[in-house]
Amino acid sequence: MSVLLLNQPWIESEAEYGLRAGVRWAQIRKRDRSMPFYSFPYALASATSYLKAHGIEAVLRDSIALGERKDQALQHIADHAYDIVVLETSTASIACDLDFCDAIKTFRPATTVCLAGQHATAMPDHVLRSSRADFVLIGEYEKTLLDLCRCLDGGQPPAARMKGLAYLREGQIIDGGRHEPLDLRELPPPYRDPATVQTYNEPSARFFPNAAVMTSRGCSFQCTFCVEASVNYGAPSRFRYRPLDNVRQEILALATDHGVREIFFDDSFFTEKRAIEISALMEALPVRLHWSCWIDRGISKETLRRMKKAGCSGVKFGVETFDPEIGLAARKRVRRETVEALVRRCRRAGLLTHASYVFGLPGETRQTLERTLQAAAALRTTSFQASIAIPIPGTELFDQARRNGWLRTTNWSEYEGQGSSVLRYEDLNEADLLWAMTRARRLKIRRLLQNPVALSLYAIKLLRMMGPREFLRDMQRKAAFLLAREAQPRR
Template sequence: MERFSRVLVINPPSPPGFVSNKDSMGGFGQLFPPGATYMPPLDMVYLASFLTEKQVPVEVLECLGMELDLAHLTAAAARACGGEAEGRVLAVVRTSTPTLDWDLSVCAALKAQTAGLRLAICGAVVTHVAQRIQETGAVDYLVRGEPDDVVYELVQGRALATIPGLTYLGTAGWVENPPRLFDKNLDRLPFPKWELFPYTRYQLPKSSTHGRVAFLPMITSRGCPVGCHYCPYPVGQGGVFRYRTAQNVVDEMEHLAHDLGVQYILFRDPIFSLNQRRVLEICNEIQRRGLTIEWKCETRVDCLREETVRAMAQAGCTGINFGIESAEVEIQANSGRKPITQEEFIATVRLCHELGISTFGFFIIGLPGDTADTILDSIKFAIDVRTNWVQFTAASPLLGTKLRDWAISNGYVPEHEQDYVNSYRVMMGNENLSKEQVNGLLHFAQFIGTNFINRRGILKDTHAGTRVYRLGRQMADALTYRTAQVIYALGRWYFARRLAAEA
């Protein structure tokens, strides 16, 4: 017999003063200032779609896109429970690292104001904060790992003790079942049923496309075997690369374009081109079907042969995000990353630009082994590599990562420290720099990135067609490049004097 007759899939409202993006940082999430674009947690979209495909009645309360505050959420949950027997409605609430306490308060409010509602909480962080969640008494179940099958088996009435990946409150206290293995057959999952979500409200940031276009995210693979110590993807998705077939991927792209009017797809895979043969198959299938749609992905430079980049450009790819992290191969190696040289980055970025693909470079400040000189060298490389956009973030010891283990063992963060908002805020120093020194260098990097490389989005559209706009962009590129070099030189002089005085 079914345990629950109805499921509410809930992405809670953002904490006051922030916009939450729970899909970022490998599902561990980040908080951004008001005005940031909304991005739905893809695991919630998949969960709602999976349950719907299994004929489970589902109501989605995606509070960001639907603009529901706490009062409206609790009222909507109460309405959804109306007419149902007590204890027959399950709410599955998505949480993340920086929103955990807020989300638990939302769960407590739902429980207090909706009699008989049962609550489950899920998200990549749940496994690592289970005791903290249990102590609040705000939820009845913890869903660890990918939620689809766990929630379905819970709804269907399977014996609690036999559901892998579930933690539940038994008669003698909390019971943690064995973990559930990651699903390797991703083709079996239904396509996201975006009609359950306010999908027209989701927008791309300026760095991804030109103007306002109909957009949705996709994920075609999960897991990352590279194992960089700072990366949350292997923690939340596992270290085994699991992927959908090319046919399945392009089927979904065609559905989004033809049925939902989507013009732009943002692939959320950790490393989109880890299997380059699959990428070539995807690109060939897009062209074979005559599918016209723009898309962007994230990958590693050493997972891109020239043949692959050219095929991607011909198949509609207009943007690639690259994790550069540090210009120094020694610093990359210190963090468990397979090193990539500056020359490799420059060559790939140049090829992308020749083919009309815009590029975005990610850098991390304050990694193990970083000094003021290596960080400043990375800032200079961020100017010289000439990606269209850059992002500088702080090395963040996220729960479950090897970087966190290293930071705790060296006393850079306390073991209980979970005061994480986003990776733009410095949480620790390293063996060469204090937290305050890392913060100063990060702010300098962000100043150059925001004002001179990214230019606050001014004249940054690489796809604008008018001759006047292109000329203006070229002049702005040349001017801000030279200005960034001057500002960098002044900054290097300043930090040399400042750090010498502090020594």
């Protein structure tokens, strides 16, 4: 029994590339814009190591990190004759994902194709009726995939309503629902492919090579727009933690085997307790590594100082909006004073700061966008990121949008949150959102250029990744963007 776990090709363009596996929201990125970002396909990698630990021949292949075209990925499948192929899906890429699935079934009908990931989890009926896929793996799928491998290897069909599995039988959807949450003590560290391990990059990480590590699954918040709890792990979702020895093993392998210099902890966020535990782990390592993470906004100054002493270079935190009514409606209650106090504590501890914003949540207007941008400018975090709210199927925001008639389209390819919006409100149009995104990008570039420490770290990292020529081109593009006349929102 051989299994290929594949992050299949998506966009084949010299100007753009797409991220699907390893990110909370699939996105299309410009190749000529700023720092390269390739995300580690954590779910596929975890399932690969889990299968290997149970004696299954499993291969992880990340076509996006490899820069592989559709025909090349299909040729790889043809050359190796896998029994099972697992494909990652997202809402924005689903048309390409289903097309790739059908292409496999055309030239290798006997190959079992399983669809996993966000869109397949949220809409198993849609993907099964719209493709020739054999199965959908729902949510966390390590145990489900292992059970399926054992059934098929023994020549048996899966048990009726197997947990974590959906499939078509005589025109009817058989949906076993989610598998019980995995005990993370059973999970070995995710498999790392030596061919791509230094391709992955977290843009906010200060050093390169860097690697994403997750020490937990779940999230204690229930934000209406977020896929973490509702889609990835299922609500109600609470934190489950990997044993620290397991995390330590993964980090040491990244440092000694792959030359990684910084770890980016991509947990939903570190609580105070987890931040202390990880600080102690990093401080006790036989090698000195930089690290960064998402944090809870209430972390104390003492813990921030301990993190800095243990090698932490910076922290990320979610703001999304400074408007209290929008935040309350999205179940993301953020007080401006709380965020300002956190930024002050981080500065005193010597930590760089990175905030995230989401434009276009329900209740957003031109005026609330302007206030959030003004507050973001006054906050003066080292860096930040902004995206347009996307109602991903399976989230409460999607259900709200469908009930209230806010959805402009269900053309899933537009659900990527960088260059357009699929939501329509009476007091907000797409031109307003694109204006806000342009303003945010201008502010982000100015913030970088005005901060000598951040600029020097950015320059060193980009030079290491891409060389002097690409670094100069990047600086020229930034200067041209700042000098270009700024369009005003349509009134």
